[in-house]
Structure formats: structure tokens, C-alpha cells
Amino acid sequence: MGPKLIDRSGRRKFLKLGALASASFYSAPFSSLAQELTRSGPAKRVVIVGAGLAGLTAAFELVQAGHDVTVLEAQGHAGGRVRTLRDPLADGLYAELGAARIPDNHEYTLKYVKQFGLPLVPFYPTSGRTSTFVRNVRVDAEPGAPPDLKKFPLAFSPEELSLGLGGMFDKAMGEALHVAENRSVWPPPALASADQQTVKAFVQGRGLSDAAYEALGFQPFGTTSALEAITLVSSGHSAKQLNKIVGGNDQLPKAFAKRLTDKIIYGAPVTRIEQSASGVTATYSQHGTTRRITGDKLICTVPFPVLDRVEFAPRLSPLKTRAAREVKYGSLSRVTFQVRERYWLRDGLSGFANTDIAGEIWSSAHDQPGARGLLQLYLQGASSERASKMSEDERIRYSIEQVERVFPGLRSQIEYASSQCWDNDPWSGGATRLMNVGQVTAFHNESRRPEGHVHFAGEHTSTWFAWMNGAIESGSRAAREVNTA
Template identity: 25%
Template sequence: MSSHSMSRRALLGWIGKTAGAGAMYQAMSSLGFAAESTKPGTLKLSGTKKGASVLVLGAGVAGMTAAYELRKAGYKVKILEFNGRAGGRCWTLRGGDTYTELGGATQQCQFAEGNYINPGPWRVPYHHHHVMSYINEFNVPIEPFIQVNYNAYVHSTKAFNGKPQRYREVQADYQGYAAELLSKVINQNALDAELSGEDREKLFESLRHWGALDKSSAYKKSYETSLRRGFKVPPGGGLSPKPEPSELFDQSALLQSELWKYIVNGQDIEFQSSIFQPVGGMDSIAKAFEKRVGDLIEYNARVTSVDQNDSGVTVKYDQQGSAKEAQADWCVCTIPLSILSQIPVTASNAMKTAIRSVPYAASVKVGLEFKRRFWEQDDAIYGGVSYTNLPITNISYPSTKFCDKGKGVLLGGYVWGPNAFEFTSLPPEERIKKAVQYGKQIHPQYEQEFDNGIAVGWHRVPWTQGCYGVWTEEKRKEHYENLCQVDGRLVLAGEHASNLPAWQEGAIASARDAIERLHAKALTTAA
């Protein structure tokens, strides 16, 4: 490879990092968040031995995927589920629903009919092929989820006197100033050694187009810049005022604001269009699975031990105060590691160490219902996400029921890290109160329009005690294969046993991989 091509690659990498997407994508990829999912192949589950049986622990999407496919393959299947419903973290709260967290705090959702919040997964990217495959197979109605709305806000308490700015304004000005600076470098012939003459001309042309630069390669207030960032006086009809370009941000103030950090979110592979949501709530996916395997599920079954020997697996469980046990030839366990690490399990030391080695992320979601959809009516924000440096992190606007005249529900906070631990420590009503207090710094209408809310802190959710499994590169190297191996007659599955943690895609892909390997072992194991 020539030195010229290497230099061009380095230059393009630099441009990506300037825009933020490159650095963000690399960081996300190293942690297993941003990898594109492989397309599902045909499962190799033929030749099942007559009478072979499998116990599946957990009726989340991983457990129900395993049960659905194993029964089709001829296995006798039974599922033990902690809750009185299927779905696990694939969960939707609607008006009339009641939820009790660890510690005993009980919330009753008061949302108006048709409104809801998804405390767990809330989006399905187009390239999550396993989820999309089952959505198609089960005919689950879906609709677009709007991730990027250029008319939403980006906000920092440390910038522009704490006043939120439109996403499009920040993006347009940041791109424009970056393009202008690089154009100056080209004009000073500083890249002659790295670029051919033709490459230099094409780069110069592309920067003018990308950054809306004028003929002198400057980023200045103009009709062209306002086509990107919006007008001070928009074009109208008849004798309405002539269009007037908007003022640009001061270059230094924009750079110092760090608001540009937020504009790359839509460029991450998980958030690129098209993104979908099931119509009426994410639990439509869980209900579609439950419709097909619900007769296999024993609900309200809290697993207390998992034992195995050369001939099979025995699982003890408590069902509303009654001690019970179930036996099978094989076991697929999808219980979150945060819970499984508290249960006696007969397995190799390597697997048990792996189970204990994966911490779970803290996260809080707050659903807020308002008397009217002021974000649409007052601010012209239809779907999308506003970002902030406040503890609530972001505000997500509903991608459904546009222009409805009734009440509307926002995701009023998606809290992570130390802030999530703080929020989780508070009573639910205090979490909601804080979300409203923070949110009104972006939308002053909050205080007057707020009606009711519900807040789920994932470390207080009884069946997970955490949001999702957090892997580091070091932990993956040390424990991941041990966690995913078929250990005797036991195999684990779930988002924690995937390279797509926190996503339903990871859970389903993990389950399919696990049962295929379990089936292969079953075929070669004496009864």
C-alpha cells in the first residue's frame, strides 16, 4: 500500500474524529455496543432424540426464543419464569399497571389510554436482523422510531447561559467552521505532501459543499447557511417579510460549549435510520412469543438452585410459597447474571467464576405524562431526542400519535452512571420530581403542564437487579468463552452472553447460538 493512500486514510480519520463519530464508534465497538448484527441462518436442529427434554429458565426474549425453536425441533420443553408475565426486560407500562420494586415501593401507572413507557428496550435498529426476523415471522406491527430530529435541542448548563440550542444550529455551525478551518489548511498547501492535486481539489470542493462555505471558503451568515441551520425570518408567501438569514454562533463559544458532542449520536450504527418500534409498546414482541410458547411457561417460579449430573438437570424453585422442582435432560438458563450469581449452580469453576465476574449497569428511566403535547404545539418537535449534560441525560419525544390533542408521554430521563445510583436511592416520587425539575431547564412548560409520572430504577427491579451486563475487553478475554460454553448439560444465553449487550438482538442471537451447540452435544451424548 502506498504512502499516499495511508496518508489519505489518516486524513479522513482525522476528519471523522473532528466530527466526533469516529472516536465514538471505536469506543462503542470496543465495548460491544456498536457492532452490526449478523444475519440469522437456518438453525441446525435436526435429528432430535425421541423424548429429549429441556428446561428453560426465564421467559424473556432469549428464553422464549430458545423454547420456540427447541419445541419446533422436537424437544419437550418447559419454561420457569419469575414473573407473572413473559418478556423480562421487554416490558411496557400503561395506565392501570402496577409495579413494585425492591424495598416495597409500589407505583401505579396513571397514563391516559394509548400512552405508555418502555422501561427496558425501546428501539429496534434495522440491522438487528434476528429481532426483525421474528417481527416479520410473527407479523408484529411496527412503525418508525425517530432517533434524530434536527429541531430537537442540545443543552448544557455551562453554555449559552444554560439556554438550549437547536440540534440543527449546532450541527450546521460546527460543520461550517470545521470545513472553513480545513479549507484554510488546503489553501496554505499544507497537505501537498499527503494529497495529489486531484485529491486536493476534490477535498476542497467537498468541504465547501459539506460546510456551506461561500466562494471565498468562509463560513458566514448567508441564505445557504440558513438552509442548514434555519432562518431568522423564514421564507413565506405573498407580501410576508423577506427571508432573513439567522446569526451564527460565535466560533469559540460553540467549541467551548461542547454541544457538538451530541450531534454525532445519529451517526452511530445503532441509531442510523431506519429504526423501528412495535406499535403500542415494545412488549408486543414479548406477547408474540408468548402466544406461541405460553403453554410451556410456569409463571411466578423463582429458581432457588440449579443442579446437574451425568444424566440430567434438576432445578428447584419456589412458586408462591410452595417448594417445587423440575427435571430435564438439558437446561438453557437465561437468568441475568446479577441474579444467577446469587443462586447455587452446579457447574465448572470456570463458568461459576464467569457468572460472578460481570457487573450490571445502573440505569433509571422516567416516564412523564403532560396535559398536552407542548413539544409539538409550542416547539415544533415531532419525535426525536434532546440531549443535555443534566443528570437526566436526554428527553425522548414520542414517535406516535402526532398532533394528538390529548395527554402525551415523554421519556423524561434516561439516567446512567453515578447519577443513576443517586436516582435509584430515591423514592419513585422523588425521581419523578427531579426529572421535572431538570427538564424544565430545557422546556419551561414542564411545571405547568406536568400531570403524572412513573420511574423505574433497574437496580431495584426484582428479576434483574441491574440494567444489563457490563463487559470490559479484559473481562471478555478472561471469562466470555467460559460463560458461553456448554457446561455439562447446562448452557447460558441472554444479552450478557453476546457481543451486543443491552440489546434484544444480543439476547436472541445468543439463544439461537446456545441451543444449536446444546443440540449438537445432545446428539452425541448417551441417554
């Protein structure tokens, strides 16, 4: 997950596939998002599968409306792909292993950040030069300034050099991003053809060269539908700032879970969902025992790779079954290094870099006190897929080599290293939905369509996929569906 994005100042940013969008939320103004769910009719018994942000949001809103809710979570904690690393880091340092950035136009996320009193700070530092590493050449630029394209060994056309990164990005996607801002109908008819093209074909169709495609950082998309990429990029394009939660982003799912303490059953993976005329029964295992729970409605929030392992009776629609089996998930991995000294500061660098060898490098503790620091290598696409197949020791060695190429000196500074590969997580099967050519048209609306008493949520069912905002939006939508059903 993680295309590079050009903001209005021309500075490249990588935004997790994890993850970007306009300020339009299905044409609903923010004031409507703040309205509490009002129960329609008698209270319903609702079973929710999954305690990620989608399941937690649905549960919280339904409980607030007076419904009887039970959440079944396979793991021993809530949060899904929102995960913060603390132990065994020293000096109170922490770093994100999953969802990391909160654009200031993600109103579903910001609604609950504000409601739970969680303070935000900027994700990126305001001082230190940012680095861009392309074809073994590192170019540093002052905060807010683009790198000098002429220093890279890329064959830009004279027009592209004149446009700069920001201009090339606008030429590639500007018109499409404007269309994508209105998500009241999805996919939008004006962008239907983009679902039949790869990102590279779309960019070339806009008159840009292979060099521009490489400089814009679209390589991780590979066979991804251009419409899918446009949607992802549009989700943060109008944001003025990217933020994070003080103390770690897992404070958000923890705040939900704290208010749902007696509603969540942990260590309870669901194996079967069976519907009858009057309701729905979920079969799950806990402590080696098979158990069942019945409700009037069920909300299933598990990712497609996990959904494909759940038995449904009756079976899911053929199209939804195909989606669960065919939709590719973006590969993302994060390797965290605790270092005894923030050595990059000696050279006036921020510790943040965009690279063509892996993805991104973050100085994740730039706002945390102390001499020690953290560097995270954010592997995306093919580099993450390769790393996910390695042993932990091999992955650490590979990652050290990649960071050393950009910020020499890491090896002698390392005190601790570990990795998180979302491809290898049995309850995720990847980092985020990433539909290939033709799949948005085929599968997006089907992914969220209710089937009998079963409703569906999760970032993969939202046009805000890959972001916390998408998970929360989808959970809120499913809660309203159940409330009015």
C-alpha cells in the same frame, strides 16, 4: 445504557446500552437465520430458566423442533427487560420502560418481528428541531443536522471544530468499528488492547480532547472497557433507521409467550440447579411450595446479578462464578411524564434531546394521536445510579428539575409521573452487561460456555449485548447447542 452515536449525517443519537452493531452476525447471512431448527436424534426434555427474550426464543425454536420444553419464570409475566407502560396512562398512550429501539440491521430481532406480523414505525420523528443540552446551554438543530459546536462552552481544538461531531466520532472509533463488524472470533485480536483501556483513554489516544470526549457523550461508560463500548456502538452503527413496534415492544415477547402458553410456569423462581450423569434438576418455589423438575438439558438465561443467587451443584467454574460476581451492569432508569399538552411543539421542537445532565429526553408519543403527550427522562450511568437510590417522590422531583432545564414548562403540564429503575429490579439487577477494563477478554467467552448439561444464554452472553437482538441471538445459539448435544 445509552451512548450517544453520531450517524453519517452527523446527528447525535443516544443508543441504549440496552444497545448497537454491524450487519455481520458471526459471519452468518440472514438466509441462514430464517432456517428452522431440525431435531437431531430423539426429543430431549429441556428446562429453561427465564422467560425473557433469550428464554422465549430458545423455547420456541426447541418446541418447533419437537423437543419437550418447560420454561420457569420468576415473575408473573414474560419479557424480562422488555416492558411497556400502558396503565394508568390516558388516551391509549404507551411508553417503553426497557428495550426501546430496533435498528434496521438487527436481523435476529427482525426475523421474529416479521414472523409474528408485528408492524414497525420509526422511533424518531421526522419533524421538529432536536435539542442538545451541554453545560446549561441548549442548542437546537433541524432534523438530520448537527448542533453548532461553537455555541457550546467547550474548548474544542480548531481541528475538532473543523471535523464536527461526525468527523470526531469517526476519528475516535471509525477504524475500530470496522474491525468489530466481523464477530466470528471474539474478542478480535486487532482490538485486544482496547480491552485494557477505558473509553476516555482510548479516545484521547486517538488524539481527541476532553471536550470532544464530552461532546461525543461517552461519560456514562466511566470505567467500561473501550472494547465493550466499541462493541456496543458497532451494534447499531451501520443501521440507517431506528424503529419500534406499533402498540409497544412488549408485543414481541407476548407473541412468543402466546405460542408457548402451556410451556411456561410463572411465579417460579429457581433456587438450585443440580446436575447428575444423566441430566439436570432445577429446584424452584411456587406459592410457597418447593418443587423440582428434571430434564436432559437446561438453559439458564438469567442475568449475572441473578445468577449469583442460584446454587449450582456441582459449582460453576471459578471463572464463570467470578463473572457473575464481578461484571458491572449498566445503570438505566426511565421516568415517564404524562402531560396535558405537547407544549414543546409550540416552539417547533421535536421533544427529543441529548443532555449531559442525565442522558436523553424522549417525546415517546410523538406518533400517537391526541393532545396529551409523554416525555420520558432516560437516565444513564451516574445519574441513574443516584436516582435509583432516591425514593419515588424524590426521583420524580429530581427528574422534573432536569427536564425543566431543557424544556421549561413541564411542571405545570404534568398529569401523571412514574419511574422504572432497573438497578432496583430484583430479577435484573441492572439494565445490561457492561464489562470493565480487562473483563471482555477474561469473561465473555466463559459466560456462554456450557457446563455439563447446563447451557447459558441472555444478552450478557452475546456480542449484541444490551439489545433485544443479543437476547434473541443467544437464545437461538443455546437452542442449537442443546439440539445437537
